[in-house]
Amino acid sequence: MTLAFSRISGLSSEVGRIVTVRGWVTTVRSSGKVAFLVLRDGTGLLQCVVVKSAVAQEVWDRFAQLTLESSVAVTGEVRADARAPGGYELGVTDLAIVGASPLSYPIQPKEHGIDFLLDHRHLWLRSPRQRAIAMVRSELEQAIHDFFYAREFLRVDTPILTAAIGERSGLFSTEYFDEGNAFLAQTGQLYGEAAAAAWGKIYTFGPTFRAEKSKTRRHLTEFWMIEPEVAWNDSNDNMVLQEDLVSYLVERALERCSPQLGELERDLSKLEAIRAPFYRLEYGDAIELLHRKGSTTRWGEDLGAEDESLIVADYDRPVFVMNYPKEAKAFYMKENPNDPRTVLCDDLLAPEGYGEMIGGSQREDDYDRLLGRIVEEGLDPAAYEWYLDLRRYGTFVHSGFGIGLERTIAWICGLPHLREAIAFPRMMHRLRP
């Protein structure tokens, strides 16, 4: 194309110039001899004004044919006008229809049911709200990379197709040549530990899969997880890294995504309160706190969603609950030397009832203890031979955690459900679009 096209977000610096903008028709309003069309190009919305007496008859006729979500190229003069949303508008001189859209476009600027919207997710993405969420997501992903890059972490990509290792809950399986079944990864952690022994400070960033039949607002079957693993970090170092990361992400969102958070009507004062250090609560103390608040959860049990809300209710920042009983946690967590009934781990609970955002732990670095735990859990030691090698050949203190990207996004954006935090959510009853 030889013609230059302008993007809506940059028009404030093109006042007085004749430009052409390409995009999609979002709304059309006519009042006889003056008509308005709102154009969306992905960078913003632009009101275009068509005055019948100021344009050629064919342009006016073309405007009359416009339907919602038709793609168009609109030419006109950029001008500042207080009546225009955003303060700038286009005085149309020419209009070309690129791709007409039939009248059946299903999404209207009004309330829709969630099932309908998810069935039309590919079109729902065009809404201002979904764009705002996507922009926050993209910013947070970039922020995560920046955070680790600045600390000289190596990014490591771990396999998605794996043999049966990792955690216990549901696995998606697929045929894998003569090797039997492969499973979609539920975590990259064990590979991350191998990488940490090789390269020191690493993190993974990728999709993970859980075939859990859970239908809650806090679960997806496919979600993105970031898993740092750090050689020589103990459990306390691990928590410091977590609170540094989380407070950095919030700070970054406040700094660079305030228009998007505004679109989402997020209460910013809640986010402005997020500063490291976060509160730390021993599991046993958490249980006592819960008993004072009427919970019947007993020592040894994992905390339920209601328990998490009760704990978080008293605080304006995320809360670490640390050192859970062994039986409530995974086999690879290191026994707590101060209380062998427990392991050195932490869950980071997000404020406002958003639940568990991070799960982390110091890893068991003693060969015999780790093997013992594998056997206790009824796992096949042969499958963990390579993992045990990491303790056999120069074992090392190390810790890491997994942070759920969608949960973090949902919390920072104030979304009621994880399904909006990713472009095409995968849930138990949702495989398409």
Add this chain to the structure above:
RNA sequence: UGGGGCGUAGCUGAGCUGGCAAAGCGCCGGACUGUUAAUCCGGAGAUCGGUGGUUCGACUCCACCCGCCCCAGCCA
């Protein structure tokens, strides 16, 4: 997988002590030279999720099936 709820026009949604299926948005036709989810007038559009049953008569009551939502467990 357990508990609760819902399914009525393209969308949202009232009707459900059984008696001719509201309304708004969208769409179509008309009016309007500054609209902001424009407004005003007129119009079309519904085998009431499916199958069977009770009844003179079922959107309404019953049974089964299908789909979805919320909560819980599992976890990030």
